[in-house]
Amino acid sequence: MQTSTAQVRQDPSRYRVLTGDRPTGPLHLGHYFGTLQNRVELQQLGVELFLVIPDYQALTDRDTADRPAELAEEIVLDYLAAGVDPEHATIFTHSAVPALNQLLLPFLSLVSVAELHRNPTVKDEIAHSRQSSVSGLMLTYPVHQAADILFCKANLVPVGQDQLPHLETARTIARRFNDRYGAAVFPTPEALLSAAPMLLGTDGGKMSKSRGNAITLGADEDRTARLIRGAKTDTERRIGYDPEQRPEVSNLVLLAALCEGRSPQEVAEEVGDGGSAALKRRATEAVNEYFRPIRTRRAELAADRSHLRAVLRAGNERANAEADATLAEVREVMGMR
Structure with a gap:
């Protein structure tokens, strides 16, 4: 289930990558050395990139999303400053692609409640949640991520070791859907494990957007x-x-x-x-x-916010075209046309 960077270098055109960042705060040096730098390198190799800003998923561990549109623009700003080329990468927001979210229902029918409860990443996130009770969105988070990955038929997902259980859910859903409906609709995505070591925050804990211990890309x-x-x-x-x-x-x-x-x-x-x-x-x-x-x-x-919004509009249009085509194919094989 894992692909090496060496394999990607041999034939970059066969890979389509989906990755992204929740709009819960500005990106920091840990993001840069952990993922952003790698995304730029993949793009330079010729790998097709889909970068999702999952604004709906910002609600997984909080009651409301804080300034989601503004923070989405800030993330686009960080992407472009780091070297992501919007002419060759699709940057989009989760909420702007309705067909993507329609995949959630058939995908949920392919996993059991027990499987969702057993996901170790979900259990850890629940244990560290800032909420007094956990919403259904937290429990189904891996299925949302599966929809993010599979709507564009991504076959490679850069992840850290702790995210492998989420990716395994997406792999399971892809296989079960194809088996249940007798059609090879979805690829089984593989992991591209990050070789970058994790940077700690200035307090010695995990560098985090919400803990005030991070050096952001925009810091002077x-x-x-x-x-x-x-x-x-x-x-x-x-x-x-x-x-x-x-x-x-x-x-x-x-x-x-x-x-x-x-x-x-x-x-x-x-x-x-x-x-x-x-x-x-x-x-x-x-x-x-x-x-x-x-x-x-x-x-x-940052001096031209209209450019950032134009990048998002163009990315949303491309993502919607992909999602509409995938949903049409899903409905066809499910007999729902």
């Missing part, structure tokens, strides 16, 4: 410096790279290394006995130098 150089100065480290003078024993220090080492194109071990050795202050200066300089052209591009794009 002064704010970046303040956030890194306040990042959690330890009291040991000698800087080393040991993610297990010294996660916070190693996180700053890794951040500097990613921006410099060096190994973490090299960066740690060069900082040496300089301590946390020297490490933070090194990380700040590396981040600001690496992201300077991206931030300049982002500021230029």
